Each structure stands twice: as structure tokens, then as C-alpha cells.
Amino acid sequence: MKDDWTLIIKPHQKLWSVDLGEIWRYRDLIQLFVKRDVVVQYKQTILGPLWYVIQPILTVIMNMVVFGGIAKMSTDGIPQALFYMAGNVCWLYFANCLNQTSNTFIANQNMFGKVYFPRLVLPISTVLSNLLRFGVQLGLFIAIYLYYYFNGSNIHLGNMFSEPSFLTPVLVLVLVLVLVVMLAGLGLGFGILVSSMTTKYRDLRILFTFIVQLWMYATPIVYPISMVSEGTLRTLMLANPITSIIEAFKYITLGQGYFSWGALGYSFLFMILLLVFGVVIFNKVQRSFMDTV
Amino acid sequence: MKAIEFENIGKQYRLGLVSTGTIKHDLNRWWAMNVLHKEDPYLKIGETNVRSQKGHSEYVWALKDINFSVEEGDVVGIIGKNGAGKSTLLKLLSRVTMPTTGTIKVRGRIASLLEVGTGFHPEMTGRENIYMNGAIMGMTKAEISRKLDEIVDFSGCERYIDTPVKRYSSGMTVRLGFAVAAHLEPEILVVDEVLAVGDAEFQKKAIGKMGEVASGGRTVLFVSHNMAAVRSLCKSGVVLKDGMFNFQGTANEAVDYYLKAYADNYSGLPLEEIPRTDKTNGLLKFVDISFLNEANEPITPHCGKFLRIRLKMKVEKGADQCYVAIDVNNMYGDPIMNFSSHITMDEFKLTPGIHEADLDIPKLPLTAGIYRLTLWANAKNPLISIICGDCLRDVIKLKVEEDDFFGRGKNIGSHLLGKVVLCDYSWSVH
Numbered sequence: 048m049k050d051d052w053t054l055i056i057k058p059h060q061k062l063w064s065v066d067l068g069e070i071w072r073y074r075d076l077i078q079l080f081v082k083r084d085v086v087v088q089y090k091q092t093i094l095g096p097l098w099y100v101i102q103p104i105l106t107v108i109m110n111m112v113v114f115g116g117i118a119k120m121s122t123d124g125i126p127q128a129l130f131y132m133a134g135n136v137c138w139l140y141f142a143n144c145l146n147q148t149s150n151t152f153i154a155n156q157n158m159f160g161k162v163y164f165p166r167l168v169l170p171i172s173t174v175l176s177n178l179l180r181f182g183v184q185l186g187l188f189i190a191i192y193l194y195y196y197f198n199g200s201n202i203h204l205g206n207m208f209s210e211p212s213f214l215t216p217v218l219v220l221v222l223v224l225v226l227v228v229m230l231a232g233l234g235l236g237f238g239i240l241v242s243s244m245t246t247k248y249r250d251l252r253i254l255f256t257f258i259v260q261l262w263m264y265a266t267p268i269v270y271p272i273s274m275v276s277e278g279t280l281r282t283l284m285l286a287n288p289i290t291s292i293i294e295a296f297k298y299i300t301l302g303q304g305y306f307s308w309g310a311l312g313y314s315f316l317f318m319i320l321l322l323v324f325g326v327v328i329f330n331k332v333q334r335s336f337m338d339t340v
Numbered sequence: 341m342k343a344i345e346f347e348n349i350g351k352q353y354r355l356g357l358v359s360t361g362t363i364k365h366d367l368n369r370w371w372a373m374n375v376l377h378k379e380d381p382y383l384k385i386g387e388t389n390v391r392s393q394k395g396h397s398e399y400v401w402a403l404k405d406i407n408f409s410v411e412e413g414d415v416v417g418i419i420g421k422n423g424a425g426k427s428t429l430l431k432l433l434s435r436v437t438m439p440t441t442g443t444i445k446v447r448g449r450i451a452s453l454l455e456v457g458t459g460f461h462p463e464m465t466g467r468e469n470i471y472m473n474g475a476i477m478g479m480t481k482a483e484i485s486r487k488l489d490e491i492v493d494f495s496g497c498e499r500y501i502d503t504p505v506k507r508y509s510s511g512m513t514v515r516l517g518f519a520v521a522a523h524l525e526p527e528i529l530v531v532d533e534v535l536a537v538g539d540a541e542f543q544k545k546a547i548g549k550m551g552e553v554a555s556g557g558r559t560v561l562f563v564s565h566n567m568a569a570v571r572s573l574c575k576s577g578v579v580l581k582d583g584m585f586n587f588q589g590t591a592n593e594a595v596d597y598y599l600k601a602y603a604d605n606y607s608g609l610p611l612e613e614i615p616r617t618d619k620t621n622g623l624l625k626f627v628d629i630s631f632l633n634e635a636n637e638p639i640t641p642h643c644g645k646f647l648r649i650r651l652k653m654k655v656e657k658g659a660d661q662c663y664v665a666i667d668v669n670n671m672y673g674d675p676i677m678n679f680s681s682h683i684t685m686d687e688f689k690l691t692p693g694i695h696e697a698d699l700d701i702p703k704l705p706l707t708a709g710i711y712r713l714t715l716w717a718n719a720k721n722p723l724i725s726i727i728c729g730d731c732l733r734d735v736i737k738l739k740v741e742e743d744d745f746f747g748r749g750k751n752i753g754s755h756l757l758g759k760v761v762l763c764d765y766s767w768s769v770h
Contacts, residue, residue, distance in 0.1 A: 056435060056444040076475040083461055083472060090463045090504075161455040162476055163435035248363070337437040338353060 065326055070165045080172035085179055099183040103139060107131045114269045123271045123303040126195050132188045133297050134268035140181040141230045141289060142259055147173045148238025149255060152246045152336050159337060166333040167326065170239050174231045181227070192300070222299050226292050229311075229318050233288055236321035243325070243332040266290055271297070272305050288314040342409045342447065343528055343559040344433070349406040349442035351428050355398050402428045403583045406442070410561065412527075415554040417574035417591050418563045419598050424580040426563045430454060430532050433561065448527025448559070451477055455532075457517025462506035466497055466516055469505050473520045487523045494545075495519035515542055522549045528559045547573070567595050567672050599671050612654070617733055621726040623659045623719040624690065628652035629736055641738060643708055643752055644745030644762070649699040651715060653730070655690045659719035662688040662729065664697045667714040668706070673734060676711070676760060682718065690719070707752055707760045708742035 070077075089095045110131040114120045122130040148170035152159070155169060245252040266289045267275075275281045284290050291310035298304030354365075403425045410416050418426050432439050434452030459476040460469045470491055474484040484491075492498055495516045497508070505513060531550070547569060554560050554573050564570050570577060570591055577594025579587040579601070587597045611626045632648040633639045641647045649666060665680035679699055681687070688697075713736040719729030745752045745762050752762065 052445040052447055054446040054450070056432065056439065056446070058439050058441060073475075073478075075481040078481070079472050079475045083464060083468075086468070087461060087463045158459050158476070160431075160436055161434075161458045162452060163450075164476055164478065247366075334438040337431075 065167070065330055066165065070167055070171070073165055073168050076164060077168050077172045077175065080169065081176040081179075084173065084176035096183065099180050100187050103132065103135050103184050103187060106135050106139075110135070110269050120270045121274055123273060125297075125301050125303055129188075129191055129195055129301065130271075130297070131269060132191055133300060134266075134293055136181065136184045136188050137226075137230060137293050137296050138263060138266065138268045138289075139184065140177060140227070141234045142263070143177045143180070144174050144231060144234025145238045145241075146256075146259060147177070148235055149241035149245070149252075151239065151242040152332070153242070153249075153252075156337070159333075167239075167329065170235055170242070170329075173238075174235050178227075178231070188300075219299055223296065226296050226299075229292050229314055230289070232318040232322055233292075233314075236318060236325040238325075239329040240321070240325040243328045246332060246336045262287075262289075267293055271303065273303075285310055285313075288317040341412045342445075343412040343414070344410040344447070344561075345443075345445040346406050346408050346429075347443045347445070349403055349429075349432065349439050349444060350401055351403040351425075351432060351437075352399055352440040353402050355400060401583050403432075403439075403580075406585050408578060408585060408588055410559060412447070412559055413557045414576055415560040415562065415574045415591075417570035417577040417594065418561060418580065419565070419567070419570060419577060419594060420580035420586070423582075425583040426580055427454070427532055428583075429580070430530050430561065430563055433530055446528065449478070450528045450530060451521075451524040451526035452530040453521045453532065454530075455517075456514055456521055460505055460513065460517065463504055465504055466495075466501040466508070467492075469516065470520055473517060474524075477521065477524055478526070479524065483525075491519045491523050494522060494549075496542075511542070518542075518546055522546070522553075526558070528561070529553060530561045532563045533565070567599065571595055611732065611736075614732060614735055616731060618728055618731040619726060620728050620730050621719065621721070621724045623657050623721055623724065624653045624655045624662070624695075624717055624729045626651055626715050626717070626730050626732055627654050627694075629713075629715065631738075640741055641704055642741045642743040643706060644703055644743050644747075647701045647704045649701070651697045651699075653690075653695050653697065653717065655692050655695055657721060658692055659688075659690045659721050659729065661718075661720040662690050663718040664688070664699075665716040665718070666699060667716065668738065669712045669714065669734060670760065671710055671712065673712070677706075703745075703764075704740065705762045706738075706740050707745075707762060708740050709760060711738040711740065711760075712736065713738050 089098055092098065094101065107128055111127045115122065115127040115131070151166070151170050151173075159166065241251065241255055245255070265284065265287055267284070272281070272284060272290065272294050275284060291305070291307065291314045294305040295311055296304075298306040406425075406429065418429065420426050430452065431437050431454065433444060433446070434450065434454060436452075436454070457469075457473060459472050461472065464472065467488075470488065471481065471484050475481065492501055495512075495518070497512050497516050497519075500508060500512065505516070508516070550560075550562070550569075550573055554575075560574075562570065562574060574591035577587075577589060577591040578585070579594050579598045581601070586601075587594055589597065611628055628650075629652070630638055630650045631641050632650055634646055634648070636648070636650075639647075651664065651666075663680065663682040663686075665678065665682065667675060668677040668679075669675050679701070681697075688695075712734045714734055715730070715732045715736065717729035717731070718727050720727050742751045742753050744750060746764070
């Protein structure tokens with residue numbers, strides 16, 4: 048009798064009080080949010096989902112003109128279109144996850160102010176809905192890849208450490224999947240952390256939008272990390288958890304890039320810690336953010 | 341069995357803007373709590389939430405020391421003036437925000453209706469939004485699919501169901517939102533004033549649905565200013581005042597308590613000293629009101645009998661043109677009748693001093709009950725532009741006793757359910 052309350056609301060909770068089961072119960076809601084994001088994005092546009100493809104194409108053309116053409120930066124012998132596409136597809140996914148989840152509280156305050164559901168549902172569905180866009184863009188990448196492959200360009204699946212290559216297509220698939228999960232996890236982790244920290248004091252939000260722009264240049268998207276010689280700068284660049292993911296992706300798919308289990312392990316650990324920390328902070332903030340937002 | 345238990349609930353808010361100043365308090369609080377391991381220093385201060393008075397503290401308690409419990413299957417109306425903390429209480433219960441102190445214990449699934457149509461996206465169709473809104477409220481997709489036809493039918497938006505909601509009229513959006521909400525099946529339903537929307541037909545439908553839910557054995561918490569709805573839907577009632585717990589009883593007792601507390605705010609005060617809410621020109625002031633018979637003896641007004649209402653006015657400066665009016669409103673403040681000297685073309689010229697104005701009603705056409713009067717005087721003086729001489733809104737109570745209005749040997753009681761005005765008539769059948 049004393050203990051059969053289904054819900055107890057009190058001012059303070061334990062640090063880790065995330066009810067993952069509850070989020071699972073709301074999986075239908077996640078699905079609907081994903082659908083909403085996808086459907087709504089290009090409503091009343093003529094080209095519709097074609098924009099998924101047009102955006103990266105324009106970005107890559109711009110990259111080819113500025114970095115490949117004017118600055119004449121190396122692409123490690125990979126055709127420029129393919130090289131820039133590989134970096135941009137990954138980066139766009141990360142940056143979209145990050146930008147959209149970092150807005151969770153402020154953008155949804157009307158809804159959050161009226162009804163309860165586990166707040167984590169929203170950033171999670173954002174990450175998932177971006178996955179669709181990523182998938183389409185990855186398809187574009189594969190199309191370009193095949194074009195160059197059959198036109199005899201110097202590209203091949205990366206050979207891990209030594210011949211004979213044990214990087215079978217299945218392993219490539221698995222590795223790419225892991226990399227995508229890591230991008231998603233990092234985007235989500237940073238996003239919810241920023242969204243938690245910007246509800247009360249919005250200063251960070253202003254700072255953050257251009258940090259993301261700068262961050263792209265600190266990540267080897269438009270240049271290969273091989274251009275950066277050993278030293279402090281390179282160490283700093285590898286401290287950026289996105290670097291090893293992007294480089295690994297290029298290595299696996301294009302055969303050129305920096306691949307290191309250690310660096311990937313670092314990024315993975317970084318992601319786990321970031322997610323735990325982010326979820327704890329997010330959870331703390333979501334309890335009272337309506338009063339301060 | 342108890343469904344909900346509030347223990348010592350308090351909710352503190354900080355007034356003013358969040359800005360650079362706030363960070364000092366945040367740092368202080370953090371220092372005290374995390375480094376010195378003391379209590380939150382700002383919890384000790386703070387004032388009760390009296391909106392109209394200027395306070396000294398930056399912190400207010402929107403709710404303080406709320407202790408009560410709700411039995412399973414009870415339908416509780418929560419009433420109180422604006423800012424009494426009703427909505428805050430519901431917000432805490434819906435977990436939109438957390439209490440500052442205390443605990444709320446709940447048994448069963450809660451669905452809260454602080455708004456209808458939460459999460460509606462203007463670009464999505466009605467059908468898509470039904471799913472969206474239902475899922476936000478905690479329904480599963482399967483549940484919604486099962487009830488979809490019913491929901492569409494209830495909303496009356498069948499024809500538009502595959503049109504984006506942005507093309508809907510605002511009324512239709514509300515209907516659709518309420519239709520979804522009405523088909524939730526939680527053990528506990530928390531409702532905030534949603535009946536105040538939509539057209540009359542839909543309100544009737546909504547109240548009917550609420551009644552259905554209420555009689556279905558579910559626990560309902562219902563915040564409303566519509567006293568009639570509280571009386572008819574709720575079994576018990578709770579009155580909040582300035583964030584504090586004021587009264588708990590049956591719904592009727594609570595409504596009566598609330599209305600009485602409201603009306604008695606100024607009882608006993610001479611009319612002169614009651615604060616005026618309107619801007620007046622100070623030419624005259626009501627000082628007294630009395631209910632008399634033909635012989636000028638004080639009486640209690642009776643239905644169908646003669647009533648003379650005598651207003652005593654103190655005229656400060658001369659008024660060239662003066663009209664007097666009395667409005668009769670019901671307990672909820674809805675207007676019922678008006679007695680105005682402007683309509684009857686009775687115009688007075690007043691010299692400084694005390695004057696009396698008599699309103700003679702030969703046959704009081706009101707059924708038994710309590711009414712509230714608004715006294716109003718329109719006084720013109722060529723030198724002063726404001727024409728309102730004096731105005732006392734809803735302050736005076738008029739209690740009418742039941743009596744034999746038609747002279748047929750039958751007392752007319754107060755059972756006419758809001759239809760309170762009588763006149764002489766007769767029926768004949770051919």
C-alpha cells in the first residue's frame with residue numbers, strides 16, 4: 048500500500064535517473080517525430096527531397112573551386128569530387144545533428160510547457176530523421192564512387208595494415224555503420240549539452256553557431272590530415288573526436304587517409320562519456336527549464 | 341484508495357528578467373548548496389503571491405504548503421482567482437515543471453490537458469496531427485488507429501481530415517485537438533479550462549464528454565472559472581487563494597465558499613470606502629444603499645413584490661446632468677438586467693450636498709437567489725470631461741427570497757437553472 052505509487056514527483060532526483068524504458072515506451076512518438084521532420088522539411092517545395100542531393104552537390108562544387116582550384120590543396124590523389132563528398136557527407140550529418148539538437152529546449156518550449164513526455168525523445172528523433180538525409184547523401188557518394196571506379200581512377204577499398212587486405216565488403220559496411228553511430232552519438236551528446244546550457248543564459252548559443260562553422264575547418268573535411276605534419280597541431284587535430292572518424296571513413300572507402308584503432312577508440316570513449324554527461328545534464332535541466340527558458 | 345497525494349508542495353518563482361543579475365544569485369546558491377552544504381539561501385525568502393500588491397522580494401511562492409489528497413474516481417474542481425496557483429498546481433502534476441518543495445505521489449497513468457492540440461504542426465494534415473498529438477499525450481500508434489474513426493467523427497472535421505491544419509479555422513483546430521484528448525484513456529485526467537474554447541455547440545459536446553469521463557470512474561482534476569461547469573461536473577472542490585490552500589469540500593460547497601469569499605471581500609465597509617476600479621470625475625459618490633418597501637421600511641426583497649432601492653449620494657460639486665443606473669448580474673458576473681434612468685429619460689440636476697435616488701420596482705421580476713449589483717452614476721459638468729460620476733462594480737449583494745410571483749398560491753423557487761427573470765403571463769389552450 049505504501050509503495051505502490053506509480054509516480055512520485057519531488058524536487059530533487061538522483062544524478063542518473065534516466066528511465067530508458069520510458070523512452071522505449073515512447074518509441075511511437077519518436078517515429079512520428081521523425082516522420083514529421085522528414086515530411087515537413089520540404090513541404091510546398093517543388094524539388095522536394097531532391098534538396099537532400101542538391102545541397103551537398105553545391106557544397107562540393109564550391110569546395111572544388113575554392114580549395115581544389117584556387118588554393119590547390121592536395122586530395123591525396125583522390126578525385127576531388129569524391130574526396131570532398133566523403134568529408135562533407137559525414138560532416139553534414141554531424142553538424143545537422145548538432146545544430147538541431149542544440150535547439151531542443153528553446154525551439155520546443157511551447158510543447159514542453161504543456162505536456163510531459165520524456166524530453167530526450169526529441170533530440171533522439173532529430174538524430175534519426177537526419178539519418179535519412181545522410182542515407183540519401185551516402186547514396187550520392189556511392190554513385191560518384193562507382194562513376195570514378197569504372198572510369199579507372201586510383202581508388203580502392205582501404206587495405207588494412209598489409210596485404211592481403213582483410214577489409215572485406217562486409218567489414219567495410221560494419222565499420223561505416225560504427226562510424227555513423229559515432230557521428231550521431233557525438234552530435235547528440237554535444238547537442239543536448241549545448242541545449243541544456245543555453246536555456247538560461249543564451250550567450251553560448253550565439254557563440255555556438257559560429258563555433259560549428261569554425262569547427263569544420265579544424266576537421267579534415269576539405270583537406271587530408273596528411274597535409275598536417277607531425278607536431279602539436281596534428282595532436283590537437285586528433286584530439287578533435289571527429290577527425291579520426293572522418294579520416295577512417297576516407298581510408299575505408301577511398302583507400303587514402305589516416306586509420307588508427309587507437310584514435311577511433313579515443314573517439315568512441317569520448318562519445319560514451321559525452322553522452323553520459325550530456326544526458327545527466329539534460330535530465331537535470333529539463334526538470335525546471337520551463338521556469339528559466 | 342488515494343489516487344494523488346500532495347505533500348507540502350511549494351513552488352517558488354523568481355520575478356523579473358533573466359539577465360546578468362541572475363547569475364549572482366545562481367553562484368550564491370551554488371556556493372551555499374554545493375560547497376557549504378547548506379540549504380538554498382533563496383528558499384527562505386519570498387512572499388505569498390498577491391499579484392496586485394507591490395512586494396519587496398524578488399522571489400514569490402506561486403504555491404506554498406499545499407497538502408491534500410484526491411481519492412480514486414473523484415472529480416475535483418480547482419477554483420480560485422487568476423493567479424491563485426491553479427495552473428501551477430496542474431503544471432506540477434503534469435510534470436511540466438518540478439516543485440520547489442514537497443512531494444506529489446500519483447497512482448495511475450496521468451494525461452494532462454493544459455492545452456488542446458499540443459504539438460500540432462501546421463504543415464501536416466489533420467490525420468497526421470491526430471497521430472502526432474495522440475502520441476505526445478502518451479497513446480501508442482495502435483491505440484490511435486483503433487480510435488481514429490471515432491476521433492474524426494467527434495471532431496466533426498471529416499471533410500478536412502487530409503488537409504493541412506494551417507488551412508483550418510481556429511475553431512476547427514481546437515475541435516480536432518479536443519477530439520484527440522477526449523479519447524485518451526488515462527486513469528487520471530488533468531484538465532485546464534479547455535472548455536472555454538470553441539462555439540456553443542462544441543462546448544456543450546465537450547462538457548458532455550467531460551461528464552462521461554467523470555462518471556466513468558476515472559479521477560479528474562479540473563481547473564475552471566466556469567462555476568456552473570464545476571458544479572455540474574465535479575464531485576468535490578478545492579479553493580486556492582494567493583497560492584495557499586483555502587478550502588476543500590464538495591463541489592457545491594467549494595463554489596459557494598469561493599463566491600462568498602469574493603462577494604464578502606468588502607462587506608461591512610461603508611460604500612464610500614470601497615476602492616473604485618473605474619476612473620471617476622469625483623462629482624459625486626455613493627455612500628449608502630438600502631432595500632425598502634412602499635412605507636420606506638427596510639425589507640428583504642421578495643420575488644414578485646414591490647422593491648424600492650434607495651441610493652444615497654454625496655454630491656461634491658454641482659452636476660448639470662446626471663443619470664443613475666443599477667445593473668443586476670448573477671453570481672458569476674453575467675449581466676441579467678439593467679435599470680437605467682438614461683433609458684427612461686429621467687435626468688437629474690444635482691446641487692452639492694446629500695441626495696437620495698429611489699428606484700421603484702413594482703413587481704421584482706427576479707427568482708430567488710443571490711445577485712450582484714453594479715451601481716453607476718453618470719454626471720456631467722461643463723468643466724470636467726470624464727462623465728463617470730461613480731461606479732461600484734459587482735460589490736453590492738442582492739438576496740431575493742422566494743415568493744408567490746403569479747399570485748396563484750405557489751412560491752417560485754430558484755430551480756429555473758439560470759433562467760431568472762420573470763414577467764406576468766398566462767397560458768390558454770384552444
